[in-house]
Amino acid sequence: MKLAVIAIGGNSLIRDKSHMEVSDQYEAVCETAKHIAELVERGYNPVITHGNGPQVGFILRRAEIAYEMGGLHRVPLVSCDADTQGAIGYQIQQAMDNEFAQRGFDLRAATVVTQVLVAGDDPAFTKPSKPIGTFYNEEQAERIRVEHPDWTLINDAGRGYRRVVPSPYPLEIIELGIVDRLARDGYCVICAGGGGIPVVKGSDGRLGGVDAVIDKDFASSLLAVKIRADLLVISTGVPMVYLNFGKPEQKALDRVSAAEMRRYIGEHHFAPGSMLPKVEAALRFLEQGGKEAIITNPESLAEAVEGKTGTHIYPDT
Numbered sequence: 001m002k003l004a005v006i007a008i009g010g011n012s013l014i015r016d017k018s019h020m021e022v023s024d025q026y027e028a029v030c031e032t033a034k035h036i037a038e039l040v041e042r043g044y045n046p047v048i049t050h051g052n053g054p055q056v057g058f059i060l061r062r063a064e065i066a067y068e069m070g071g072l073h074r075v076p077l078v079s080c081d082a083d084t085q086g087a088i089g090y091q092i093q094q095a096m097d098n099e100f101a102q103r104g105f106d107l108r109a110a111t112v113v114t115q116v117l118v119a120g121d122d123p124a125f126t127k128p129s130k131p132i133g134t135f136y137n138e139e140q141a142e143r144i145r146v147e148h149p150d151w152t153l154i155n156d157a158g159r160g161y162r163r164v165v166p167s168p169y170p171l172e173i174i175e176l177g178i179v180d181r182l183a184r185d186g187y188c189v190i191c192a193g194g195g196g197i198p199v200v201k202g203s204d205g206r207l208g209g210v211d212a213v214i215d216k217d218f219a220s221s222l223l224a225v226k227i228r229a230d231l232l233v234i235s236t237g238v239p240m241v242y243l244n245f246g247k248p249e250q251k252a253l254d255r256v257s258a259a260e261m262r263r264y265i266g267e268h269h270f271a272p273g274s275m276l277p278k279v280e281a282a283l284r285f286l287e288q289g290g291k292e293a294i295i296t297n298p299e300s301l302a303e304a305v306e307g308k309t310g311t312h313i314y315p316d317t
């Protein structure tokens with residue numbers, strides 16, 4: 001069986017502002033699980049990673065409000081990262097197991113709490129860039145700037161304002177050996193949730209958590225390289241990547257070489273913080289031995305793997 005790393009976007013698990021309940025997310029997870037199971041029918045063992053941008057922001061804010069109101073303790077961002085691995089991992093694991101049982105597959109899902117090593121002196125710690133939590137409109141953003149002068153807000157790809165936190169680059173997946181073994185033994189592994197729980201190594205070799213949110217596309221790309229995956233699939237809110245996205249002359253990309261993609265990056269076709277890291281993550285996988293990367297949305301997964309839709313990126317020949 002071939003190994004496919006499938007990275008599910010945090011935003012793609014939240015359909016819209018009127019569907020923000022945990023049950024709504026579970027519905028989105030179940031829908032995505034169906035499409036991932038279709039990949040098993042096409043000969044792939046899925047290794048599933050997921051984002052946590054919206055969810056980690058909600059958890060952090062909930063804890064801050066409880067602290068501000070008095071009575072409850074603070075919760076560090078790194079603990080919120082770990083919480084998202086448990087909560088989202090639980091939903092994906094249950095949804096995958098239900099799907100496998102219904103289809104009569106002899107396959108089980110297993111979630112691995114995953115730590116990812118980052119550099120303590122990564123410049124990202126002084127330049128917050130990872131959007132988390134709620135999208136705010138202009139008026140709300142103005143109020144937040146006054147009420148929370150310590151927050152950094154950015155305009156997230158024209159979709160609204162969001163709080164940003166440091167996002168250091170993933171260097172090493174601590175539980176890689178376990179993930180690799182489980183995947184090669186035929187388990188459907190869910191790991192590196194939210195890009196992994198960021199940790200640094202002290203001079204004594206001991207690991208310790210740091211407050212940040214790693215980009216799950218970069219972590220997924222590192223994972224795909226290290227487990228020598230046959231395919232990296234980045235599942236997000238759009239069926240394909242576009243040139244001139246959102247403009248009348250928008251053009252979908254179906255099959256492109258890494259060199260072409262690099263040229264489009266230079267022409268600023270991909271929004272930083274949303275599509276750009278996905279394209280860069282795909283390129284990193286291809287530069288380090290990967291044969292194919294696909295960017296598409298959950299409902300198009302099976303058709304994309306069959307080459308009927310999605311954006312397929314190939315290494316330079």
Ligand SMILES: Nc1ncnc2c1ncn2[C@@H]1O[C@H](COP(=O)(O)OP(=O)(O)O)[C@@H](O)[C@H]1O
Nearest residue numbers: 009010011012236237241242245269271274275
């Ligand atoms: N050139 C582009 N082509 C397609 N989508 C783009 C492009 N530039 C920005 N986007 C936006 O990026 C989004 C994916 O980023 P995001 O929602 O942050 O990812 P995630 O699904 O990992 O949470 C798409 O849904 C789309 O709205």
Ligand SMILES: NC(=O)OP(=O)(O)O
Nearest residue numbers: 010051052053194216
């Ligand atoms: N951690 C992370 O990259 O999450 P999103 O995919 O939700 O942005």
